[in-house]
Amino acid sequence: xxxxxxxxxxxxxxxxxxxxxxxxxxxxxxxxxxxxxxxxxxxxxxxxxxxxxxxxxxxxxxxxxxxxxxxxxxxxxxxxxxxxxxxxxxxxxxxxxxxxxxxxxxxxxxxxxxxxxxxxxxxxxxxxxxxxxxxxxxxxxxxxxxxxxxxxxxxxxxxxxxxxxxxxxxxxxxxxxxxxxxxxxxxxxxxxxxxxxxxxxxxxxxxxxxxxxxxxxxxxxxxxxxxxxxxxxxxxxxxxxxxxxxxxxxxxxxx
Numbered sequence: 001x002x003x004x005x006x007x008x009x010x011x012x013x014x015x016x017x018x019x020x021x022x023x024x025x026x027x028x029x030x031x032x033x034x035x036x037x038x039x040x041x042x043x044x045x046x047x048x049x050x051x052x053x054x055x056x057x058x059x060x061x062x063x064x065x066x067x068x069x070x071x072x073x074x075x076x077x078x079x080x081x082x083x084x085x086x087x088x089x090x091x092x093x094x095x096x097x098x099x100x101x102x103x104x105x106x107x108x109x110x111x112x113x114x115x116x117x118x119x120x121x122x123x124x125x126x127x128x129x130x131x132x133x134x135x136x137x138x139x140x141x142x143x144x145x146x147x148x149x150x151x152x153x154x155x156x157x158x159x160x161x162x163x164x165x166x167x168x169x170x171x172x173x174x175x176x177x178x179x180x181x182x183x184x185x186x187x188x189x190x191x192x193x194x195x196x197x198x199x200x201x202x203x204x205x206x207x208x209x210x211x212x213x214x215x216x217x218x219x220x221x222x223x224x225x226x227x228x229x230x231x232x233x234x235x236x237x238x239x240x241x242x243x244x245x246x247x248x249x250x251x252x253x254x255x
Contacts, residue, residue, distance in 0.1 A: 002049070003045060007114065011042075011111035011112075012108065012111045014034050014038055014111070015034060015107040015108060015111040016107070016108075017034075018030045018031055018033075018034040018107055019104055022103060022107075023100065023103075027079060027083070028085075028088035028091070028103055028106075029075070029078070029079040029085045029088055030079055031106070031107055033072055033075045035110050035113065035114060036071040036072035036075055037068065037072040038111075038118075039064065039068040039114060039117065040064065040065055040068035042064070043061060043064020043065060043068070043118065044064060044065050046121045047060045047064075047121070047125050049125070050122070050124075050125025051125070051126055051128055052126065052127050052128060052130065055130075055132075060125060060196060063138075063142050064121055067189060070149075071186075085229075086229040086233060087225045090229070090232075091103075117216075120190070120193040120209040123197050123201075123202035123205065123206055124193055124196045126200055126202065127196070127197050127199060127200030127201075127202075129199040130199055131198050131199050134195045134196070134199075137195055138192035138195035139192070141188070141189070141191060141195070142192045145186070145189035146185075148181065149185035151173065151174065152173065152174040152175065152181040152182045155173035156175065159172060159175075167234055167237065169237050171253075174250065176253060177245070177246065177250035177253065178246050178247070178249065178251070179241065179247050179248075180217075180222070180226065180247065181250060183217045183222050183223060183248065184248055184249060184250060190210040191210050193209050194207045217248075223248065
């Protein structure tokens with residue numbers, strides 16, 4: 001329980017500092033950066049304090065650190081170089097004179113998400129009887145997911161950096177087959193943890209990790225807000241994209 005408490009305290013402290021930063025910079029997108037870096041540190045911390053064999057702990061620490069370091073760095077560059085994400089700007093306008101309290105509660109909630117969503121890391125770190133073939137399969141799956149998300153993010157970044165594409169929707173690379181390939185590969189990587197945790201006390205519970213992440217991405221924090229923002233900024237072009245391109249799972253576009 002000590003290791004869980006440390007993550008909880010650290011997450012709340014980090015989010016409070018992030019909230020103060022956004023007050024001074026009027027950019028709540030920092031919450032995503034701190035969330036990613038919080039997850040990045042939680043994985044190796046649980047690996048360090050866990051009871052699993054050294055090989056599994058090293059695999060867990062390397063996977064979580066590299067995955068969320070890449071994500072955090074990508075988000076950090078966007079937050080520091082662009083104006084506030086449209087999703088958070090809309091929240092700011094909706095909260096009006098209660099914006100400080102509203103964002104404070106929102107940032108603290110994100111600290112809770114770090115604690116909740118890093119629980120699979122803790123469970124894997126308690127696995128004293130890992131199945132080596134499944135651990136290898138998990139790492140290969142994570143590499144595939146990392147490649148997919150990295151290339152999808154780069155394709156979108158290249159498209160957005162071209163002034164000629166202003167107001168248009170990216171349909172190149174992975175974005176030709178899914179409206180949210182970055183979310184798809186993010187979700188895919190969460191299957192690594194039940195594979196790494198198989199053989200331990202939490203082997204069945206760990207299958208909730210990809211289920212919960214799918215619900216978050218598909219119904220709550222990911223796709224719905226991103227779709228709304230895309231419709232606000234790209235209008236009819238995005239409506240056409242919606243008609244021809246799969247929402248989440250990569251698939252051939254309709255003619």
